Amino acid sequence: xxxxxxxxxxxxxxxxxxxxxxxxxxxxxxxxxxxxxxxxxxxxxxxxxxxxxxxxxxxxxxxxxxxxxxxxxxxxxxxxxxxxxxxxxxxxxxxxxxxxxxxxxxxxxxxxxxxxxxxxxxxxx
Numbered sequence: 001x002x003x004x005x006x007x008x009x010x011x012x013x014x015x016x017x018x019x020x021x022x023x024x025x026x027x028x029x030x031x032x033x034x035x036x037x038x039x040x041x042x043x044x045x046x047x048x049x050x051x052x053x054x055x056x057x058x059x060x061x062x063x064x065x066x067x068x069x070x071x072x073x074x075x076x077x078x079x080x081x082x083x084x085x086x087x088x089x090x091x092x093x094x095x096x097x098x099x100x101x102x103x104x105x106x107x108x109x110x111x112x113x114x115x116x117x118x119x120x121x122x123x124x125x
Contacts, residue, residue: 009095016088023081037089044106052101059090059100 020029040058044051057063064086071079093099099109107114 006095009091012091013088013095016084016091019084020081020088023077023084025081029081029085033085033088034092036085041106048101048105049103051106052103055106056100058086059093059098061087061090064090 016033017030020033037058040054041051043054064083066083067079067086068083070076071081071083094111097111097114099111102108102110
């Protein structure tokens with residue numbers, strides 16, 4: 001099932017890239033899609049609670065949908081682009097296993113604990 005969820009998130013990320021292309025955005029907007037919302041991680045300098053709050057605001061798909069609705073209702077391309085960036089970035093993060101943060105530690109997410117995979121060599125002898 002985990003593979004199906006990753007595929008679903010990958011599809012949403014690709015849809016976001018296509019949407020940015022359809023709106024005719026310059027190349028630097030794609031960089032915002034990749035790293036822009038991660039600026040929120042700087043809030044972790046003030047502790048795990050403020051870090052988690054700001055990270056979750058910038059990575060919550062519901063907030064992206066609200067920005068998208070505001071963009072549609074006001075016919076604001078700026079709000080639509082922000083919505084696409086937030087939504088696409090959140091999909092990319094979820095595809096990689098990064099979820100919304102709990103307030104006790106950066107590595108504690110709604111998808112579980114983030115753990116580094118350590119490649120180990122086995123002795124064939």
